[in-house]
Structures are given as structure tokens and as C-alpha cells.
Amino acid sequence: MRWSKAFSKTGLLALMLAVVGIGIFFYERQYCGAEQPARYEPQQLRQVITADSKTSRTIMWQTQAPESDAWVEYKLQGENELHRVRAQGKEFATDSGTVYQQSVTLTALEPGTVYEYRAGGGKEFSAWQTLKTDTGGAFTALIFGDSQSLDYNVWRKTAAYAYSHDPEAAFFINMGDLVDNGEQYSQWRSWFRGASGLLPQIPVAPISGNHENYSLQWKPYRGDLYLNLFDLPLNGPDGLQKQAYSYDYGDVHFSVIDTQQEELNEWQPELIASQVSWLERDLAASDKKWKIVLVHRNLFRYQDGRPNELGAALLPVIDRGNVDVVFSAHNHTYGRSAPFKNGNVASQGTIYISSGRSGDKTWSGSRAKPQEVAFDGVLDQPNYMKLTVNDGKLTVTSLKQDGKLIDTVTLTK
Ligand SMILES: [Fe+2]
Incomplete structure (x- = not known):
């Protein structure tokens, strides 16, 4: 009895040691050893806007290991003929280690057409997605x-x-300050996870905000991580490609401006001046019925609603370019101005919309500006907007996170 009790104790201990040993062996083989298997499963799969969404689309994704044999396969929905385009691989360092990324821009697509695509390589592909x-x-x-x-x-x-x-x-637009700290890769992973229901299906058209230009030490930062993560159209001013860019969708021309002079001054002292002349040319070159400009920082002072330094530089170009709507962000509140031209409210002019916030950060200090005919501090819950363009009408509707209507406006042309 005593012997058998001693044996059972010894046996139990040996069994436990064996289980722990086997666990360590497999853990090391999986994660630590030289023979760690490469992990090629496409992650953070995303569509990114191109200058012309009638005929092209950019697809990007990450893998956990370098992949030299990566592709996008695509076909017309419901058909079998497959097309393959080789991806361009890129590696870059982050605070969470090296990121291995793939990018493909599909071209010569048919307008108004539904495709199916999948991303990956010889080892692992994503599920089929719609484009x-x-x-x-x-x-x-x-x-x-x-x-x-x-x-x-x-x-x-x-x-x-x-x-x-x-x-x-x-498609969807994110107005900047996608993340709180632009150099912290874990935040980007969280952002991608948050948008994972949309990104494989519809393209994102992001705008860089000041928080994309903060380093881990909360110092000015060039925003390399943001620029690496989104292969945006390269039609911006020289040296500012992807920070400023433009694209068409339907009968609308969208122009994106980087407003981060404060953070980028060390590297790009002519940031705003370069974009002012580019925007003038960009708007003049478009024959689209509607024109929209997208900026992160507001163009008006919070205190009295008069144009700030940024506004003084950009408003004349916006006026001359007959821009219909300017969307801004940064102050985390929703506001819509009356038509505004030559520095004042006018019977006809540009509508300025401060877009609110889709995350959890609020700012209770913001008040409606004199020219704003609709305002909501969106302190109770986040909000988003819908832009609908149809039959000579452009409608912007702002809704709370739960769908409650904040404001709607329709322009006709
Ligand atoms: Fe901001």
C-alpha cells in the first residue's frame, strides 16, 4: 500500500515532467527554433483607392515571414478564367519587429464590374473576396x-x-488620426482589425493626420509607417506623393491635402506652399461635376470661425476651384457651415464639414462656429457620414454610431 502510494507519486511526477518537456519541445519548434515554419497567411488584407477606380485597384497584405512568391489571382465574378499578377514585396522595421508586406495594383479592369480575387502565394492564399x-x-x-x-x-x-x-x-474615407500614435505598430494592427469587415471588400482612401506624425516619444515623426502601409496614388506634388493625392469616383473629384505643417516643418518646410500650387492645378485639370477637398486640420479658428493660417492659404484656391464640399477632422466634433466664399457666408459657395469622430476620443471644448448651421459635439457616442451622389444630387448625411440622424444636406447641380 505504502509502496504503491510512493510509486503513484513518482509516476505522477514523471508524467507531469514528460508533458511539460513535450510542450517545451513543440513550443520551441513552433516559435523559437531555427526550423520555425514560415507563415505566409495573408493578414490585414486590404483594398486601397487608386486614381481611377473604374479600371484599377490596389491590393495589399502582410505576412509573418518574407514571401518571394506572392500573387493576386482574380476573375470576373461567376467565371473561371483566372488572371494572376505578381506582388511587389517590401520589408520595413517597426517597434514590433520587421513587417513583411505585399502590394499589387490591378490595372485594365472593366468599369462597373464585379470581380473576385484572392491574395497569397505558393503556400497560402486568402479566401476569395469581392472587388x-x-x-x-x-x-x-x-x-x-x-x-x-x-x-x-x-x-x-x-x-x-x-x-x-x-x-x-x-469605398470609405478615413479623415486622419487613424491611430493615436503613428509609429506604434500595435495600434495599426488594432486599426486594421477594426476595419477588417470592410477592407477586403471595398477600398480605403485614408488621409494623414497629426497623430500619424507622432513618434513613440511623442515627437514630430515623418509618418513613414502610414506611408508604408498605404500605397496611395502617386499623383501628388513632387516629394509629397501619398501625403497629397487625388482620385475620381463616379462624377466626383477628390483632392487630399496634408495639413501637418507643424509636425513636418523640419523635413518639409514648403509643405503647404507646394500643395497650394498643386491643388490649383489639380482642381483646374478635373472636368468632374463635383469637387471635394479633404483635409485633416480645420481651416477656421475654433475661437471665432475666421480662417486660420491654413485657411488663408487654401481658401482662395478652394474658391477659384469651385469646390463643393471640404471635409476636415481633428477637433472630434461634427459641424456643417453655410455656403462660404471670399471669407464669408454667401448665397453660393463651399460647404465646410467638420466630420466628428469614429473612435473613442472626444473634445468637449469645441463650439459651433458662427457660419455653422448644424453642430453636434458627438460627446455621447461616435458618428460617421454617408456621401451619396446620384442624378445631379450630392447628399451628405451624418449619423451617430447607433444610426441616429445628426444632420443631412443635399446639393444639386
Ligand atoms: Fe488631429
Whole structure:
């Protein structure tokens, strides 16, 4: 009895040691050893806007190991003929280690057409996803203000609600300050996770905000991580490609301006001046019926609603370019101005919309400006906007995260 008790204790101990040893062996083989298997599963799969969504689309993704044999395969929906385009691989260092990224821009697509695609390589492919090209006609887009968050589930919830209620949305815009710290890769992972219901299906058109230009030490930072993560159109001013860019969707021309002079002054002292002349040319070159300009920082002073330094530089170009709507972000509140021209409210002019916030960060200090005819501090819950362009009408509707209407305006032309 005593002997058998001693044996059972010894046996139990040996069994436990064996289980721990086997566990360590397999853990090391999986994660630590020289023979660690490469991990090629496409992660953070995303569509990114191109200058012309009728005929092209950029697809990007990450893998956990370098992949030299990466592709996008695509076909017309419901058909079998496959096309293959080789991806361009890129590696870059982050505070979470090296990121291995792939990028493909599909070209010569048919307008108004539904495709299916998958990304990957010889080892692992993503699931098949849907890709729709621009018809050149009516469309709806989703617009999200600052998504920077302590808890990115808030951003996820805003994005998921918006897309579930407008599953036909053609693409989505994020107005900058996508993340709280632009150099911290874990925040980007959280941002991608939050948008994972949309990104494989519809392209993102992001705008860089000041928080994309903060380093881990909260110092000015060039924003390399943001610029690496989104292969945006290269049609911006020399040296500022991807920070400023433009694209068409339907009958709308969108121009994106980088407003981060404060953070980027050390590297790009002519940031605003270069973009002012570029924007003048960019707007003049477009024959689209509608023109929209997208900026992160507001063009008006918070205190009295008069144009600030940025506004003084950009408003004359916006006036001359007959821009219909300017969307801004940064102050985390929603506001819509009356038509504004030559520095004042006018019967006809540009509508300025401060887009609010899609993440969890609020700012209670913001007040309505004198020219604003609609305002909501969105302190109770986040919000988002729907842009619908159809039959000579452009409608912007702002909704709370739960769908409650804040404001809507329709322009006709
Ligand atoms: Fe901001």
C-alpha cells in the first residue's frame, strides 16, 4: 500500500515532467527554433483607392515571414478564367519587429464590374473576396472622422455599423488620426482589425493626420509607417506623393491635402506652399461635376470661425476651384457651415464639414462656429457620414454610431 502510494507519486511526477518537456519541445519548434515554419497567411488584407477606380485597384497584405512568391489571382465574378499578377514585396522595421508586406495594383479592369480575387502565394492564399469597380455613375461612400482610440473596439463598432447599414458602399474615407500614435505598430494592427469587415471588400482612401506624425516619444515623426502601409496614388506634388493625392469616383473629384505643417516643418518646410500650387492645378485639370477637398486640420479658428493660417492659404484656391464640399477632422466634433466664399457666408459657395469622430476620443471644448448651421459635439457616442451622389444630387448625411440622424444636406447641380 505504502509502496504503491510512493510509486503513484513518482509516476505522477514523471508524467507531469514528460508533458511539460513535450510542450517545451513543440513550443520551441513552433516559435523559437531555427526550423520555425514560415507563415505566409495573408493578414490585414486590404483594398486601397487608386486614381481611377473604374479600371484599377490596389491590393495589399502582410505576412509573418518574407514571401518571394506572392500573387493576386482574380476573375470576373461567376467565371473561371483566372488572371494572376505578381506582388511587389517590401520589408520595413517597426517597434514590433520587421513587417513583411505585399502590394499589387490591378490595372485594365472593366468599369462597373464585379470581380473576385484572392491574395497569397505558393503556400497560402486568402479566401476569395469581392472587388467592384466604379461605374462612373451613382455611388455611396462612407466617411469616418478620427478613429484614434484607447479602445479600438469603438472604431470597429462604428465602422461595422456603417458598413452593415450600407453594404453597397463603394469605398470609405478615413479623415486622419487613424491611430493615436503613428509609429506604434500595435495600434495599426488594432486599426486594421477594426476595419477588417470592410477592407477586403471595398477600398480605403485614408488621409494623414497629426497623430500619424507622432513618434513613440511623442515627437514630430515623418509618418513613414502610414506611408508604408498605404500605397496611395502617386499623383501628388513632387516629394509629397501619398501625403497629397487625388482620385475620381463616379462624377466626383477628390483632392487630399496634408495639413501637418507643424509636425513636418523640419523635413518639409514648403509643405503647404507646394500643395497650394498643386491643388490649383489639380482642381483646374478635373472636368468632374463635383469637387471635394479633404483635409485633416480645420481651416477656421475654433475661437471665432475666421480662417486660420491654413485657411488663408487654401481658401482662395478652394474658391477659384469651385469646390463643393471640404471635409476636415481633428477637433472630434461634427459641424456643417453655410455656403462660404471670399471669407464669408454667401448665397453660393463651399460647404465646410467638420466630420466628428469614429473612435473613442472626444473634445468637449469645441463650439459651433458662427457660419455653422448644424453642430453636434458627438460627446455621447461616435458618428460617421454617408456621401451619396446620384442624378445631379450630392447628399451628405451624418449619423451617430447607433444610426441616429445628426444632420443631412443635399446639393444639386
Ligand atoms: Fe488631429
